[in-house]
Amino acid sequence: MxxxxxxxxxxxxxxxxxxxxxxxxxxxxxxxxxxxxxxxxxxxxxxxxxxxxxxxxxxxxxxxxxxxxxxxxxxxxxxxxxxxxxxxxxxxxxxxxxxxxxxxxxxxxxxxxxxxxxxxxxxxxxxxxxxxxxxxxxxxxxxxxxxxxxxxxxxxxxxWLRQGRYNLLAELDHDGADAAERERVIAVSERTRRLLDDHADYDTYLAGSGDPEPMSAARWRFVTRNYTxxxxxxxxxxxxxxxxxxxxxxxxxxxxxxxxxxxxxxxxxxxxxxxxxxxxxxxxxxxxxxxxxxxxxxxxxxxxxxxxxxxxxxxxxxxxxxxx
Missing domain, CATH: 3.40.50.1820 (Alpha/Beta hydrolase fold, catalytic domain)
Structure with missing residues (x-):
């Protein structure tokens, strides 16, 4: 040893x-x-x-x-x-x-x-x-x-947005996600995108995205500054x-x-x-x-x-x- x-x-x-x-x-x-x-x-x-x-x-x-x-x-x-x-x-x-x-x-x-x-x-x-x-x-x-x-x-x-979608789909493919999981995850992504476009505050994001692993408040603010x-x-x-x-x-x-x-x-x-x-x-x-x-x-x-x-x-x- x-x-x-x-x-x-x-x-x-x-x-x-x-x-x-x-x-x-x-x-x-x-x-x-x-x-x-x-x-x-x-x-x-x-x-x-x-x-x-x-x-x-x-x-x-x-x-x-x-x-x-x-x-x-x-x-x-x-x-x-x-x-x-x-x-x-x-x-x-x-x-x-x-x-x-x-x-x-x-x-x-x-x-x-x-x-x-x-x-x-x-x-x-x-x-x-x-x-x-x-x-x-x-x-x-x-x-x-x-x-x-x-x-x-x-x-x-x-x-930024195209990169995020590419990464999302690539990870789903890598993980072998079934059709139901792909639909659920993509729907969360689409809702989050709409909330960003609406300049939603953090509480609105939490209530509306349906993300089971939501971003922190600081991360949400960072993304709202940079997603475009x-x-x-x-x-x-x-x-x-x-x-x-x-x-x-x-x-x-x-x-x-x-x-x-x-x-x-x-x-x-x-x-x-x-x-x-x-x-x-x-x-x-x-x-x-x-x-x-x-x-x-x-x-x-x-x-x-x-x-x-x-x-x-x-x-x-x-x-x-x-x-x-």
Whole structure:
């Protein structure tokens, strides 16, 4: 038992030993501050900066360690990475559920403005990296700033409502729901949509949706702020910047219609988009990592790099290396 325990500790230490330096920052913003992490190449000065924009949920700066393989890949390519805990998470003040997508873009812009010129923060190109919900944030930011040189978009959606319906139907298919269950769940979704269009308050939503697992009041307010989000207009605005975009999509994504995303990005941004697909889920994790809680948790603890599908980190690393 002692030998096995010792082996597990060694594996965990090796699996979580990264080729980079990491330090904490506190970034002042209106009304408080954001707890941030800056990672750097292990020895040489960084030549560029990746700014991470999270997806949905209460995400901490390192995503509880799951972002560190991405940080390391960027460091291998000579890039620093900046990421921060969402408002109200970890040491960050505020409440992320009070934000619109425009608020999120403004927050990211304020963070970039503050850190430029700080010790160890490179003056070279800024690359935006964003996952999932960040698809409604990245184009807003990229369209309005002259210091953004490239965008890496991981599983972004185009339209909030279409994305929600796609996810709903994909999960029903995955779970093998029968006709009666599909009809019930879709009816709840339709009622919720009508309540959103009617600008219903939370009590009206609770009384009228029929949802057996209703949203919290804070989540309902967040959705009412953002359910009309659509990236199309911001992508058109971003097109004028002629920025290169790496679009990273999972072949088994049940959250986002990746074909709609691919087609929209290609139609608006043309050949500036490099489309890559992986044998992965929405997060670019290998399918087994999400289908098996035991396998996913063990891998996250012992060897987080192995969560991601083959080729994900190599593709990201090489893309950054080729940026001027």
């Amino acid at each position: 002692i030998v096995l325990l010792g082996t597990g500790v060694v594996v965990t230490l090796i699996g979580n030993d990264y080729r980079m330096r990491e330090r904490r920052l506190s970034v002042p913003v209106a009304g408080g501050s954001l707890d941030a992490v800056l990672t750097l190449p292990p020895r040489d000065p960084a030549r560029g900066l990746v700014v991470m924009v999270h997806g949905d949920g209460p995400v901490e700066a390192t995503h509880d360690g799951l972002y560190r393989p991405w940080f390391e890949a960027a460091a291998d390519a000579g890039f620093a990475t900046l990421s921060w805990s969402k408002p109200g998470i970890g040491g960050s003040t505020g409440d992320w559920l009070s934000q619109s997508m425009a608020d999120r873009a403004a927050e990211a812009g304020a963070v970039i403005d503050h850190v430029r010129g700080q010790p160890d923060v490179p003056a070279g190109p800024v690359v935006l990296w964003g996952a999932s919900q960040a698809g409604w944030v990245l184009p807003k930011l990229a369209a309005t700033r002259d210091d953004i040189k490239a965008v890496v978009a991981v599983g972004p959606a185009i339209n 989000a659509d990236a199309t207009a911001d992508l058109h605005a971003m097109a004028g910047r002629h920025l290169p975009v790496l679009l990273m999509l999972g072949r088994h994504d049940r959250n986002v219609d990746t074909e709609e995303t691919r087609a929209t990005y290609r139609r608006i941004l043309g050949d500036r988009v490099t489309v890559t697909r992986f044998d992965s889920m929405h997060s670019l994790a290998r399918p087994v990592m999400e289908e098996s809680d035991v396998v996913g948790l063990a891998t996250a603890v012992l060897w987080p790099r192995a969560l991601l599908a083959g080729g994900v980190l190599d593709t990201y690393r090489e893309y950054l290396r080729k940026l001027a």
